[in-house]
Amino acid sequence: MSKRFVVRRDDLRQTRWEDRPTDALEDGNVRLRIDAFALTSNNTTYAAFGEAMNYWSFYPTGDPTTGCIPVWGFATVVESRCAGVDVGERIYGFWPISDEAVLQPARVNAGGFVDGAEHRRELHPVYNQYLRCSADPGYVAEREAEQALLRPLFATSFLIDDFLADNQFFGARTVVLSSASSKTAYGTAFCLALRRGAADAVKVVGLTSPGNLAFTRSLGCYDEVLCYDDVPTALADEPAVYVDFNGSVQLRAAVHERLADTLAYSCSVGGTHWDALGGANGLPGPRPVLFFAPDQIRKRTGDWGPAGLQERLAAAWAAFMQPVTRADNPWLQVVRGRGPEAVEACYAALLDGTVRPQEGHILSL
Template sequence: MNTVAPATFLVRKDALTEARWQATALVALVPGQVRLAIESFALTSNNITYAAFGEAMNYWQFFPTGEEGWGCIPVWGFAVVTESQCEGVAVGEKFYGYYPMGSEVVAQPARVTPAGFFDGAAHRQALPVVYNQYMRCATDPFYDAATEDVQSLLRPLFITSFLIDDFLADNDFFGGGTTLLLSSASSKTAYGTAFQLARRPGLAVVGLTSPGNTVFCESLGCYSRVLGYEQLDSLAADTPCIYVDFAGSAPLRQRIHSRFGQLRYNCSIGGTHVDELAAKGGSRDLPGPRPVLFFAPAQVKKRVADWGAEAFGRKLAQAWQDFTRQVTGARPPWLSPQRHAGRAALQAVYQEVLAGKGDPRTGHILLP
């Protein structure tokens, strides 16, 4: 258990390379609240996307810092209850969920069930419910103590991958976009999406990546073809296609829209190329379809309405099992978790992930 004074990792909202630890006061609980010590969490390019789209998608609002211009990036991981003033949530229980980059968090459990609870804090009421749910590990069907790190790294990303694939299929691939162009193809959300798409007949899934990650992407076997960004022109300009944009690069977006006259849809997902973000400009006057930001909670809501919550959960769980079996069973494995302890280590890993550096097979787990 963490015995040092609590602290939160802050980043400048308009200059993500500027980051620091901020000591936080130990706030006394009021009735209905619980204190959770954060044991571990994953740090991936997905978290960089949360920061890059923090204002547009309200990610900064989950864990407000109280400091003008500074935000706390949300992460997925595990925490243990160290103090409870809430009936039905006991000290010592472990929960999987959405946490701040820091050492602890105070939550206000609502709708407490054997499965877990939702954070009922006032500032989170208008935020997407999918991010407010905390799963009790003792009853969570996804939980396996032996694979905690893989769950932190891949579970939230794969849910997004599952939903992107489902959204595109639900829209009949926008009238014939049978070639899917996935940027940042080495990222976990991208190759999770490729894994799902590759199971559908008649689709060509093309991974776009930096030259240094080409061999890795080819080794996964879920891409029909892997191209370096500089090889984009090797695809025929009249290819009916859909662009699934994980990179968020304005120059790449411009090239794709300018080259492919039969671009059927631009599904904007993330911002792994922070220095080239299309969100900061570069989306105006594009030929072809307007880029549309994908919002996973909207597709969850639709499918729960279509299928029912139980059927949705079964489909997702089966897809997750198939995916993690492939990820961990491949030789070499697609992903090897690497643990880093301490605040200095977290700061170093954050800068590495922000810069898009490192081995794509490595998954970073932080122990604050």
């Protein structure tokens, strides 16, 4: 039997463990033991936007009222009936919260493969790619935790920065980021801060809760950090782009009302405040536009070619890893947990917003 964590789509606090029989492996398939995966607010965003962005479709439960939240991490091939994928290979990719996964490799090559299962063929290929660690130039065995925790998030951060720069920041010279202590937000702030001293430099303003204020200011990638309650009075009324990682309808309204016609662009990215998500009707200023990272990947793959995109992303990732892993006051502290109870506790803490911003949780079953 295998074990899988499922949630109710209409109430993310309702969860259960589902026992599933270990069926005989079909020709062309591989079975992988999921060794370790990251669980962050990014995953609660997947759940919050599960319907709108098809995240429930990757690992369907067979019950339309429940879903399996996908996570990034590492697995080992334990059984293979697919030529070119061998038992013992270590694979990085997109998994269910489970102790195993069965994939149907297609387009197998030296770097990895895609899952060619019928139900995934219409889903975005970014999430269907599985990388062989032995062939991944970015893989460092001692940094698996950081890769699982930050690599997917930082790719989004890099692409947000690139999207804004590609659009000349919509004429603004200030970028305001909510949930500024979250990993995707401070990754974006880091990329924006790399422009300091250049012609396209912008002022980077972070919005956060009082409890995360000191940590967020200590990062050094924000020019200014404000508490959410200070937005109506302290947020400078100047042309700005708002990048919303928070999702709270109340905060979105406060930013739009404060900036109004000086708000050049409103970019919706995540939902760290998953229980306060709401619509955008009636807001002053521009209507929020959902950012979908694969769209920018597609554009830049056309502009730069796949290798050119990966080179730029790799260079930014290498720079980002320096403050993240430095010996003195690193940005990230890896916290490991094992077993269903550890998964449940971490997931509940993420929903409650009580995970310390310095922490990155790596879990195993």
